[in-house]
Amino acid sequence: MPAASRKSRSTARGAADQAAGASATTGAGSTDQLATTAADRLRGEPADRLRGYYRMMQLIRRFEERAAEMYQRAKIGGYCHLNLGEEATIVGLMDAMAPQDYLFTTYREHGYAIARGIDPGRVMAELFGRTTGTSKGWGGSMHLFDTEVRLLGGYGIVGGQIPPATGAALAITYREAPGPDSPAVVCLVGDATTNIGAWHESLNLAGIWHLPIVYVIINNQLGMGTPVEKASAEPDLYKRGCAYRIPGVRVDGNDAIACREALRDALRKAREDRAPSIVETVSYRLRGHSVVDPARYRSKEEAQRLLALDPVAAFRKRLIELGVLTEEDAARLDAEVDAEVDAAVEFADNSPHPSPAELFAHAYAQPVPNMPRALPGDPLLPVE
Amino acid sequence: MAVITYRQALHDTLRAELLRDPNVFLMGEEIGVFEGSYKITAGLLAEFGPERVRDTPISEEGFVGAAIGAAMLGLRPVVEIMTINFSILAMDQIVNHAAKIHAMFGGQCAVPMVIRTPGGGGQQLAATHSQNLEVWYAHVPGLKVVTPATPADAKGLLAASIRDDDPVMFIENLALYNTKGEVPEGDYVTEIGTANVMKEGEDITIVSYSRMAAVALDVARRLEEDEGIRAEVVDLRSLRPLDRTTVVESVRKTGKAVVIEEDWLSYGVGAEIAATIQEGAFDYLDAPVRRVAAAEVPLPYAKPLELAALPDATALVKVIHETLDATRFRG
């Protein structure tokens, strides 16, 4: 594994070393699957599934690259955080989820939305602020939402999604008995987000109330410019549930199958045993925090090293080595994906902007008397 | 109509709503076994069980946020925060999440939840435990904020809040829990967003809400009996949305207005009401709109200091007299 190639004492860097070879657990039974090597894991997979994974990884990669381009062309406003370097994690995690499960994410969520089944055109349209976007242009890049696929939001406030995700799991226990078909909640958080109070309060609630939830820590080694070891007194983030007796595992985020198996295992415990747990995926944020961040805090050598760890290129190479893909297949899939992303951009660009007439349409779900409707400069009261 | 306390009205309404709708459940610190810090939930754990009357740890941000998530899945959580002072710990979940989720996600997902919490000073609880923070929430589009002053409105507005599809801050007042009043029996709902003219009058309008509305009504009755001053009392009841029309109509009739509120003066409800009146009834005004509110200090513990800081009937009577004198009404 490329992720395992660099040895380091720092746990964040060394994370993948452990993850690639063996599971790191705190109390959760170690999973045999994780103990096998990444290569073995790939050999056990049907070829068409692996090709599907590659296609999705490449789709997310190209989507994000085009989003950055569209941002530079001012088609997209605000903050825009990309999943570059997270593609294998996304594909693995999203394949582990069942349709009945609920997903709460951070603001770095375009790829998750696409892999969860939302049309890339609708995601791009939201980035463009159009009515056809997943949130009808009200949310933008950080706030994708789609009840149909049970994506219950991207959240721009760090840690803001964690208590609501925990409450969604509470609602599941209120309504349903545990079992293999019972829904569960997946709540994604960044590495740096495990330092916020909402995280700790929520883990405690999940622990005492036995909630069907999996907290997935997307450890991309940085929170903006701050490395994990500088921000977290326990940099083995998967251990952060130990104060709440919530077990955790750490996996290599560049290994889609390892991510999938870890989440699937955790989801099974959530559904059937109502046992919350933590999955930490370790990957590398390939570019800046958001599209406007040149990441000057990273040295040239570091940037080079990260590019060499590109999970999409690595997966492509591996599949070709395994004979699952030929160069021609791969090139064909790449072209297909390019066309899909072109279509997404075109769809977004041709979609209507929301009308100012709808400004008050969504502030409340239920109208009551005297709802404010004044625009700036309007009189407070109706003019007679 | 039965005469019951504000506390009893809240309790009975919670019970009725739990019976009416299986999606309604209660959560909060010490609401179950302990039966609530102010005993609003007495007996409900025994009747409805721990799933529907859920004790939480001391994690305001965590459990308020959990209520949001449960509401997103269609349940109707009614959260008790021991006092409004502790709601500050849940501010991110209330303001950045409960208030935003419906709009920010394009109207796909409502957040039908209620946060019940008492504010108010005068209990010698000192600075951190005596605040009136309702305007913080009333400032935020996406929230509804109601402040019942009477047992009847405690019932009607609580029923309305629980049945409403938006997040509602239901703000009680510690000093109102033992007050008594007539409460309609059976299903009784007060429309959110409507003010109530508690007493009619032609001489001056007193605008208020929550505990100070009760004080205002008392003062108005006494002034009429003792001095023949016929004051109209408008209880706002709902701070967001705000029923400006009822206020303006009253002032167009009386030509004078005083606002009394328990929170601090600057940027308070009185400021909003005064602005509304000057825009909606400027030509009708015979005197400047005056405001009676708390002195702008962290509320002290010692009784003489606490009394000096809080608005009361004496201050209100003084300001009413000054306003009437300014128009030579009394003489």
Ligand SMILES: Cc1ncc(C[n+]2csc(CCOP(=O)(O)OP(=O)(O)O)c2C)c(N)n1
């Ligand atoms: C409460 C809050 N504080 C600060 C920020 C600004 N902020 C946005 S992302 C971020 C870093 C989060 O890092 P991490 O959790 O590792 O997630 P990543 O961005 O790496 O995916 C910060 C500080 C915020 N959005 N919310």
Ligand SMILES: [Mg+2]
């Ligand atoms: Mg990070």
